[in-house]
Structures are given as C-alpha cells and as structure tokens.
Amino acid sequence: MSTPLLEISGLTRRFGGLIAVDNVSLALMPGEIMGLLGPNGSGKSTVLNLISGALRPDVGSIRLDGHEIGNSAPHRIARLGVARTFQLVRILPSLNCRENVLAGIAFGRDALWGHAAEQRAETLLARVGLAGRAATATGELTYIDQKRLELARALALDPQLLLLDEWLAGLNPSELQQGIALVRSLRGEGMTILLVEHVMDAIRSLCDRCIVMNAGRKIAEGAPDAVLSEAEVIRAYLGDDDA
Amino acid sequence: MKPVLALAAAAIAVAFLAAVPLYADAYQLSLAITLMNYTVLATAWSLFSGPTRYVSLATVAFFGIGAYTVAVLAERMAWPYILLIALAVGLAVALVVGLSTLRLSGVYFVIFTFGLAELIRQIVTWYEVNVTRTLGRYVFVDIDAADIYWQLLGLAVLAFAAGVLIRRSRLGLALRVIGDDETVARHIGINTTFAKVALFALSASFMTLCGAVMAPRWTYIDPAIAFNPVVSFQVLIMALLGGVHRLYGPLFGVVPLVLLFEFLLARFPNHFSILVGLAFMLIVYAIPQGIVGFAERIARGKRGAA
Ligand SMILES: Nc1ncnc2c1ncn2[C@@H]1O[C@H](COP(=O)(O)OP(=O)(O)O)[C@@H](O)[C@H]1O
Ligand SMILES: [Mg+2]
Numbered sequence: 001m002s003t004p005l006l007e008i009s010g011l012t013r014r015f016g017g018l019i020a021v022d023n024v025s026l027a028l029m030p031g032e033i034m035g036l037l038g039p040n041g042s043g044k045s046t047v048l049n050l051i052s053g054a055l056r057p058d059v060g061s062i063r064l065d066g067h068e069i070g071n072s073a074p075h076r077i078a079r080l081g082v083a084r085t086f087q088l089v090r091i092l093p094s095l096n097c098r099e100n101v102l103a104g105i106a107f108g109r110d111a112l113w114g115h116a117a118e119q120r121a122e123t124l125l126a127r128v129g130l131a132g133r134a135a136t137a138t139g140e141l142t143y144i145d146q147k148r149l150e151l152a153r154a155l156a157l158d159p160q161l162l163l164l165d166e167w168l169a170g171l172n173p174s175e176l177q178q179g180i181a182l183v184r185s186l187r188g189e190g191m192t193i194l195l196v197e198h199v200m201d202a203i204r205s206l207c208d209r210c211i212v213m214n215a216g217r218k219i220a221e222g223a224p225d226a227v228l229s230e231a232e233v234i235r236a237y238l239g240d241d242d243a
Numbered sequence: 244m245k246p247v248l249a250l251a252a253a254a255i256a257v258a259f260l261a262a263v264p265l266y267a268d269a270y271q272l273s274l275a276i277t278l279m280n281y282t283v284l285a286t287a288w289s290l291f292s293g294p295t296r297y298v299s300l301a302t303v304a305f306f307g308i309g310a311y312t313v314a315v316l317a318e319r320m321a322w323p324y325i326l327l328i329a330l331a332v333g334l335a336v337a338l339v340v341g342l343s344t345l346r347l348s349g350v351y352f353v354i355f356t357f358g359l360a361e362l363i364r365q366i367v368t369w370y371e372v373n374v375t376r377t378l379g380r381y382v383f384v385d386i387d388a389a390d391i392y393w394q395l396l397g398l399a400v401l402a403f404a405a406g407v408l409i410r411r412s413r414l415g416l417a418l419r420v421i422g423d424d425e426t427v428a429r430h431i432g433i434n435t436t437f438a439k440v441a442l443f444a445l446s447a448s449f450m451t452l453c454g455a456v457m458a459p460r461w462t463y464i465d466p467a468i469a470f471n472p473v474v475s476f477q478v479l480i481m482a483l484l485g486g487v488h489r490l491y492g493p494l495f496g497v498v499p500l501v502l503l504f505e506f507l508l509a510r511f512p513n514h515f516s517i518l519v520g521l522a523f524m525l526i527v528y529a530i531p532q533g534i535v536g537f538a539e540r541i542a543r544g545k546r547g548a549a
Binding site for chain 2 (some may be wrong): 024052053054071074075078079081084087090092093094095099102103104107108109111113155156216
C-alpha cells in the first residue's frame with residue numbers, strides 16, 4: 001500500500017468565535033483527484049489556505065509526503081511542490097503573460113531562469129491554450145484566459161499537489177468543457193489535485209473521490225455519485241440553496 | 244549589439260559628467276552637486292520603492308545617519324574608514340527597520356517610515372543635548388566641492404549598475420511580483436521578506452553613503468539640517484515625477500525639480516514647504532505615470548494611430 005501524498009488530521013481553524021474548519025481529516029493518494037464540496041461559507045477555501053500556508057492551523061496536522069507543513073511559510077510550501085489558484089482569479093496585472101508564468105518558474109521547485117525558463121514558459125502557455133500570447137498584456141485577457149494564465153503559473157511550479165479553488169466557476173458551457181478537459185489532462189501526468197468546486201458536471205467527470213463540508217465539518221466522503229445522494233449532503237445544500 | 248551600445252553611451256555620459264568640475268564655476272559646480280545628490284537619492288529610492296510600490300519616507304533617516312556619522316568621526320580617521328562605518332550604521336538600521344516594518348503595508352508603511360526619520364532625529368537631538376551637550380557640530384574634513392561631486396557621481400553610477408543587474412535577475416522579477424500581489428508572490432515560492440529587506444537595505448546603503456559624502460558641504464550641521472523631512476518628500480516627488488517603472492525615470496524628475504526648488508528657495512524662502520506641497524499635488528494629479536510613462540503613452544498612441 002502506498003502512502004498518502006497529503007494527509008490532514010484533526011485540522012481546526014477559528015476566526016474569532018467562528019470555527020471555519022472544525023476537526024477535518026482527509027488523505028489524498030498520489031495521482032488522485034479529490035473534490036471538496038459544500039455550501040458557501042462551509043470552510044473549503046480555508047482548508048486550501050491552511051494547506052498552502054496562507055493561514056496557520058489552530059489544531060491539527062498537515063503532512064505532505066510525510067513531512068509536517070502546518071507551520072511552514074507559504075513560500076516554503078510552494079517550493080515543496082504545492083501550487084494553488086485563487087477563488088477570485090489573481091494574475092499579476094503589470095506583468096505580461098510570459099512574465100506571469102516565468103514568475104512561477106523562477107522560484108518554485110527545480111526553479112529555472114534565463115533561456116530555459118523562457119522556453120518552459122512558452123510550453124506552459126501553449127499547454128493551457130495561450131500559445132502565441134506570451135507578450136500579451138494581462139489587461140487584454142478575457143476572464144477564461146485569465147484563469148488559464150493563473151493555471152499556467154501554478155503549473156510552472158511543477159507541483160506535486162495542485163489546489164484549485166473554484167477554478168471552473170464562471171465559465172460558459174463550452175469554456176467549461178475545455179476547462180474540464182484541461183484538468184483531466186493533468187491527471188494523465190500523474191498530478192495530485194484537490195479541487196473546490198460547485199459545478200456538478202465537473203465533479204462527476206473529474207473526481208475519484210469527494211469530501212463534503214458543512215459549517216466547517218466534514219459531513220461525507222466517498223465516490224461522487226454516492227456522496228451527492230446522501231441525505232445529509234442534500235440537506236446541507238438545500239438549506240443553503242446556493243449550489 | 245544593443246546592450247553594447249547602451250554601455251558605450253553610458254560610458255560617454257559618465258566621462259562627460261566627470262569632466263564637469265574641470266570647467267564649471269563655483270555656482271555651476273554647486274548646482275551640479277545638488278543635481279547629483281538628488282539623482283543618487285531618487286535612484287536609490289526607486290530601486291526599492293519602484294518595483295515593490297512600498298512608498299518610503301525614510302530617505303532622510305539614512306541620509307542623516309550618513310551625514311551625522313561623518314560629523315562625529317571627522318578628523319578621527321581616514322575618509323574611507325569613515326564612509327565604511329557610516330555604511331555599516333546605515334545598513335544595520337535598515338536591516339532592523341526592514342525586518343520589523345516590512346510586514347506593514349500601504350499607508351501604515353508610509354507613516355512608519357516618516358515616523359522613523361523623526362524618531363532618529365529626536366534621539367540624536369536628545370543625545371547631543373543631554374550627553375555631549377553640543378547641539379550642532381562642525382565638519383572639518385579636507386574634501387572640496389569637486390571631490391564631493393566625483394564621489395556622488397561614483398555613487399550614481401553604482402546605483403544605476405545595481406539597478407540594471409537587479410532588473411535582469413530573479414530578484415528583480417520577485418520585486419515586481421511583490422509590487423503586483425504579495426500574496427501571489429508568497430504562493431509561488433518567493434521569500435518576500437528576504438527580497439524586500441535586501442532591497443530596502445541596498446537602497447538605504449546608497450542613501451547613507453550619499454549623506455556621508457554630502458556632509459562636508461555644510462561646514463556646520465545639526466539634527467534639523469541632517470534629518471530635514473522635506474528631503475524625503477522632495478526625493479519622493481522627483482521619483483514620481485520622473486516615473487519609477489524605468490531605472491532612468493527618476494532623472495527626468497530630478498533635473499526639472501532641482502531647478503524649480505532652487506528657484507523657489509531663492510524667491511520664496513518663507514513659503515518653500517507650501518510650494519513643495521503644491522508641486523507634489525499637481526504632479527500626482529496631472530501625471531500619475533510620471534514623465535517617462537507619459538511620454539511612452541504618447542509614443543504608443545502615435546504608433547497606434549499611424
Ligand atoms: N481571513 C478570514 N477572516 C475571518 N473570517 C474568515 C476568513 N476567511 C474565511 N472566513 C470565514 O470562514 C468561513 C468559511 O469561509 P470559506 O473557507 O471562505 O468558505 P467557502 O470557501 O467554503 O465558501 C466563512 O464564514 C468566512 O466568512
Ligand atoms: Mg471559497
């Protein structure tokens with residue numbers, strides 16, 4: 001039996017009196033795609049923020065490849081091969097597309113610089129469907145192209161673990177199909193992915209397993225179809241009505 | 244071929260500037276020193292504040308540390324040692340301040356750096372009044388105006404060279420990413436604290452040395468002269484007017500504003516600060532991109548239209 005790439009146990013994080021993440025445990029096997037579901041405010045983004053080091057846990061442990069990273073600085077976690085996107089897309093506005101990707105290449109795991117880095121940037125831009133746009137200013141990008149660029153920057157870190165926070169949200173149906181195909185192609189490379197998502201089509205077609213959160217707690221775990229039909233999950237969503 | 248040409252052009256410009264003391268009269272040399280002083284300060288300021296967008300008003304804190312170190316150590320040891328000690332003091336203060344304040348962002352950082360300069364001025368004043376019982380010192384060193392000018396030119400060349408090298412390096416990219424989005428910077432593996440403190444300290448080192456080199460200009464200095472907060476604002480205005488997204492940008496602010504400030508100081512000595520404030524507001528309002536950014540936009544517009 002192989003060991004999990006990511007192993008979280010008893011993770012808890014409070015904001016003042018609010019318990020945003022409440023005793024959550026989960027394990028991701030190498031190469032697995034796991035969906036993180038739940039109504040708005042249930043703590044999904046906070047879990048990603050804890051894994052990527054943006055926030056420190058109050059209680060609990062986060063292990064990457066067996067090493068505790070719960071108290072590491074975000075740049076150290078990034079250099080260990082954990083890359084992320086943001087719920088509200090964050091590209092670097094004053095840098096062009098090439099520079100946005102170079103920024104991911106230059107400081108991550110196996111960082112590159114110079115000619116090799118530029119070539120890799122071109123490859124990554126092509127990979128996400130932005131071939132030939134290297135010199136384009138970010139202000140000229142459409143919303144989906146911004147999302148693509150953000151993904152290219154995350155992939156530039158050569159991640160072992162990729163954290164996607166509603167990366168497919170806000171896309172129109174044809175863009176959504178392209179987005180799903182893109183994420184699926186990453187699985188082909190053996191990348192391990194934890195994705196927060198509301199889009200049910202995407203969850204069903206991409207995820208091996210899902211975890212559902214509500215009010216900070218994990219309320220269900222299992223294969224997408226099984227989990228989505230569980231009574232407590234349905235109640236959580238109907239009660240909040242934003243899925 | 245292009246970098247070679249740029250290097251040749253820079254070498255010719257430096258040679259030309261180095262010759263200024265040979266044919267300038269006393270007044271012209273004095274003006275050239277003022278220009279060179281602000282060139283060093285504004286370039287040093289934009290080394291850090293340009294890419295990171297952390298607006299610092301601590302310029303005069305470091306400038307004053309340099310000048311005061313010279314005033315205290317003058318005649319006690321050889322000039323190069325004095326410069327080295329001034330550099331060490333400025334660097335030490337910059338590292339402490341950098342590590343403790345660069346977590347602050349936006350307006351808090353601005354206010355802190357302004358407060359820092361005032362704090363250092365008050366500490367020096369307190370120390371002079373209560374411990375050494377002398378408020379004000381005479382600076383006796385055997386250094387004439389031409390020497391000062393050449394040293395400032397050397398500092399300016401070093402500051403430009405540092406800027407060019409940093410811009411081409413990973414560190415330069417890291418600083419621009421920090422200026423755009425510090426959260427993203429951390430999550431792509433940039434040690435933001437290191438990058439910011441390193442550049443803050445480098446920038447402060449140039450400011451400190453500049454103050455040290457300038458000290459012999461005044462035969463007499465006291466804390467109010469060495470730590471005059473107007474200097475920090477002037478440097479900020481010059482850098483903003485020129486534009487900070489190009490290394491040579493600040494130059495385009497230094498030259499017109501030094502001339503303007505000379506004129507204002509001569510004609511309206513009592514209203515100088517108010518007029519500086521007005522100039523500041525006009526610049527930020529009228530050309531937020533700076534002269535270089537403004538010129539580039541116009542050039543782009545023309546090309547687009549053609
Ligand atoms: N930095 C923060 N400070 C205070 N409260 C926060 C912070 N981040 C998240 N929260 C709160 O924690 C809860 C969970 O938020 P979040 O993890 O963003 O939910 P989700 O991503 O599932 O919609 C929400 O009530 C939110 O308001
Ligand atoms: Mg969220």
